Amino acid sequence: MREIKFRAWDRERKEMLMPEKLCHLEGEMSKNLKEVAPYLELMQYTGLKDKNGEDIYEGDILKINNENMEVFFQDGYFGWGKDHNGVYSFDPFESEQTEIIGNIYDNPNLLSVK
Numbered sequence: 001m002r003e004i005k006f007r008a009w010d011r012e013r014k015e016m017l018m019p020e021k022l023c024h025l026e027g028e029m030s031k032n033l034k035e036v037a038p039y040l041e042l043m044q045y046t047g048l049k050d051k052n053g054e055d056i057y058e059g060d061i062l063k064i065n066n067e068n069m070e071v072f073f074q075d076g077y078f079g080w081g082k083d084h085n086g087v088y089s090f091d092p093f094e095s096e097q098t099e100i101i102g103n104i105y106d107n108p109n110l111l112s113v114k
Contacts, residue, residue: 003047004044005019005045007043008037008040008041008043009059011041016103016106043058043059044057044073045057050100051098056100057103058078059104061100062098063099063101064097068082070082
């Protein structure tokens with residue numbers, strides 16, 4: 001069974017909340033999250049790990065073949081690309097050759113680097 005977990009970007013505190021920090025919202029997840037915590041941006045775990053064994057989430061920036069790519073969820077699947085128009089779907093074997101180098105909130109400048 002695929003592990004389903006989330007992390008969240010806290011827009012007020014400007015920090016990433018990993019799954020263990022989100023447990024205080026567990027009882028509230030059945031409600032509309034925007035009502036419970038309107039300042040959170042949720043990102044889902046892809047079910048894949050990078051070459052260092054780190055969980056890959058939406059919003060991560062990966063180094064793939066010497067290019068920086070954003071991980072996103074679109075049209076029912078996870079993908080990566082320089083923007084959401086250049087969609088590439090994940091190959092689980094390829095994820096083992098990638099490395100998480102940041103995320104779109106802490107390191108947005110990494111996407112403009114060639």
